Amino acid sequence: MxxxxxxxxxxxxxxxxxxxxxxxxxxxxxxPPTPSTAQEGQANLASASGSLVSGRVTLSPMGDGVxxxxxxxxxxxxxxxxxxxxxxxxxxxxxxxxxxxxxNPTGQPHGKSxxxxxxxxxxxNIVADPQGQANLNIHLAGVSLGGGAANDIAGxxxxxxxxxxxxxxxxxxxxxxxxxxxxxxxxx
Numbered sequence: 001m002x003x004x005x006x007x008x009x010x011x012x013x014x015x016x017x018x019x020x021x022x023x024x025x026x027x028x029x030x031x032p033p034t035p036s037t038a039q040e041g042q043a044n045l046a047s048a049s050g051s052l053v054s055g056r057v058t059l060s061p062m063g064d065g066v067x068x069x070x071x072x073x074x075x076x077x078x079x080x081x082x083x084x085x086x087x088x089x090x091x092x093x094x095x096x097x098x099x100x101x102x103x104n105p106t107g108q109p110h111g112k113s114x115x116x117x118x119x120x121x122x123x124x125n126i127v128a129d130p131q132g133q134a135n136l137n138i139h140l141a142g143v144s145l146g147g148g149a150a151n152d153i154a155g156x157x158x159x160x161x162x163x164x165x166x167x168x169x170x171x172x173x174x175x176x177x178x179x180x181x182x183x184x185x186x187x188x
Contacts (some may be wrong), residue, residue: 016072029183036061037147042183043158045072051179053160057136059153059184065141068123068154072136072160072180075128082165082175085121085140086157091181099157099181102172103143105150112167113141120151125164144185 044149046077075081084098102110103121105121111118125132143153157170163176 001014003090015138017028035147036066036145039156040067040186041145041184042187043184044072044089045158045160045180045182046049047074047160047179048091048094048181049177049179050094051162051177053180055134055180055181057158058163059145061145062139063141065139065143066145068136068138068140068158070136071133072078072126073131073133075132075134075179077126077128077130077132080125080134080164081128081179082161082163083123083126083138084119084159084161084165084172084175085123085143085184086122086159086181089155089157089183091157091183095144096157096159099178103153103156110167110169110171121153121156122165122167126160145184153184154186156184158184 010057036146045055047054052074052075053072055070056066057070060067077078085103087103090102093149099112101180102119104119108119113122113124123138126136141152143151146152146154159178161175164177165175
């Protein structure tokens with residue numbers, strides 16, 4: 001009898017625990033990105049790690065993020081390269097290591113920008129044309145330009161890498177050396 005009562009008490013306790021877990025509210029969604037306060041930003045990419053890669057990128061707030069347009073040259077013809085926003089707007093090191101890691105204010109794993117979980121600074125690879133030039137037309141969702149919020153990319157760095165991002169290797173996609181770097185500056 002005593003054994004049956006103990007078993008009954010365990011079943012009741014387990015049932016109550018499961019019921020409490022089942023009725024717990026789901027985790028709160030991430031807060032919406034803070035809107036941009038700037039109208040336009042610019043990143044003048046300078047060569048790093050002994051490369052010849054350079055270019056100029058314009059950043060404009062658009063919808064739920066920031067849109068990047070511009071031209072980057074000095075690549076091998078038809079080559080593929082990773083491009084990311086990095087956490088520090090410091091490109092003083094010869095290999096651009098002074099820019100730190102990927103911009104990741106929400107602590108997500110690295111991944112493709114279309115994946116549910118990815119760094120805020122993750123973008124799709126860019127492809128150079130037969131002349132070694134890549135024309136950018138990239139929308140970076142979930143970030144802002146200006147205002148100082150956690151998702152603000154002003155004052156961060158735009159970094160181009162020697163190889164393509166594989167979108168799975170942690171923490172940075174196995175994209176090789178940093179071949180160009182620029183602080184992201186607000187120009188208006």
